[in-house]
Amino acid sequence: MSAPRALRIGVLGCADIADRRMLPSMLRQPLVEITAIASRTIEKARYFTDRFGGAPLAGYERVLERPDVDAVYIPLPPELHVEWTLRALAAGKHVLCEKPFATSLPDAEKAVAAARESGLLLMESFMFLHHSQHARVRELVADGVIGEVQLFTSEFGIPLRPGGVRASTLPEVAAYPVRAAQLFLGPDLRVAGAQVRPDSAYGPQPAGSALLTSPSGAAAHLTYGVEHSYLSGYGLWGSEGRLRLERAFSTPDDFTPLLRVERAIGTEEIPLAPDHHFTNIAGTFAHTILDQEPFTPHTEAILTHAHLMESIATTAAATL
Ligand SMILES: NC(=O)c1ccc[n+]([C@@H]2O[C@H](COP(=O)([O-])OP(=O)(O)OC[C@H]3O[C@@H](n4cnc5c(N)ncnc54)[C@H](OP(=O)(O)O)[C@@H]3O)[C@@H](O)[C@H]2O)c1
Structure with a gap:
């Protein structure tokens, strides 16, 4: 059967x-x-x-x-x-x-x-990992379009009302840039620094940022929070150029992503296919x-991410 x-x-x-x-x-x-x-x-x-x-x-x-x-x-x-x-x-x-x-x-x-x-x-x-836009970015990076990657930057800001933040909100928002850093720089990331904003009118720990390093020496600088205006994107800066993708995480199904690639030979805006990541x-x-x-790859991914989030939270708590 x-x-x-x-x-x-x-x-x-x-x-x-x-x-x-x-x-x-x-x-x-x-x-x-x-x-x-x-x-x-x-x-x-x-x-x-x-x-x-x-x-x-x-x-x-x-x-x-x-x-x-x-x-x-x-x-x-x-x-x-x-x-x-x-x-x-x-x-x-x-x-x-x-x-x-x-x-x-x-x-x-x-x-x-x-x-x-x-x-x-x-x-x-x-x-968001299941949207084809990220596979396309990875292909371009692997093809050497921006040379050797030195820096990954990512921001995720979701504006919430003051008082709307639950104790678990910051890890919910931070999860996106932190997971995206693993996608582009690999799973073996170390926390070089992290910061968290003290409790405010928005609620407990409304924002934070982290600095990670990869075994090759590339860095990731990540910023996340709920007292910012909306931002949901990432950039990769390499030895030969840089690229930037907006609306990278909360991408609507009918949205045509626009990938901006800047190199010495000029700047291109490449439309990518809409996709249904959910x-x-x-x-x-x-x-x-x-x-x-x-x-096993799915449970490995859970553990790698949980380790990194815990390490970021511990490092950030020391700055309060
Ligand atoms: N993948 C994404 O894009 C995405 C986006 C936003 C959120 N999330 C994640 O999805 C999860 C749910 O987020 P959400 O914003 O959709 O939450 P939500 O609307 O508050 O829904 C949570 C549901 O949990 C149930 N629940 C059981 N005990 C509860 C309690 N003590 N307090 C509140 N709800 C309780 C309720 O369902 P019943 O009333 O039916 O029992 C409630 O509707 C979170 O982990 C969040 O981080 C994912």
Whole structure:
């Protein structure tokens, strides 16, 4: 008998990100089928299943009891990610969890160990990595278009209202530039310095920055926060030129990215193809399970990122 060609997904929590981006994108992904959506209240679950399909359920544990759920998508607040990941794995479900996966390194290690023991896939939902614009940038860099990379810079600023910041907000925002630095400079990054803004009218620790170094001696300078105006981009500065991509992280599906390349011979603006990164990550998650692709790279990525985030937070705390 051949394996089923759609992964049956249950959703834990009717979150804003699920509503606006992930669930509409899953509907466009033929490799997944939404079979259940749970909320703390049945009314909210029904409001979601009316639009995205599946059975409405009151209580997240009800999803884990269902035989028609192969995997769960967890868009809960970061403090609840590891608890519900452990419960889902114990119930035999694969897990796609929103980022940042864990609020501490020991929690990330515990969940990764549980995933490896269970033989189930655990993947952090870094959807932006699945937009083809970054693969194109990597190709150009590998082709030597800007020479040897010396510096990666990245900024992610999401303007929030004063008082709107939760304790977990800064790692949620920092996660993007920190993960992007690993994409371009490799996983073996060290923290050379980090800073965090003291609590303000916005809330606890509303902004920060980090300086990382790679084994080759290249540096990454990252800035993130919620008291800035909107900015979501990165740049690479090499021995022969530099390039810059805007709207690199929260890229709308219909947006045509414009890559700016500056070299001694002149400046070019190269339009790149629009892409559906949420649909793509749902497809990668399903394909990895359905076609039995290796699971370990996904848990390795979780640990590498958690190590780096912890090291940045520790270094930054010393500056307060
Ligand atoms: N990938 C992305 O682009 C992206 C963008 C934004 C956020 N995120 C991540 O996605 C996750 C969710 O973010 P969000 O902004 O969508 O959150 P949100 O709208 O606040 O949703 C979180 C959901 O968790 C459930 N929940 C359970 N206990 C809760 C509690 N004590 N307080 C609040 N909610 C509780 C609620 O669902 P029920 O009421 O249905 O139970 C709520 O709707 C976070 O990890 C965030 O970093 C990802």
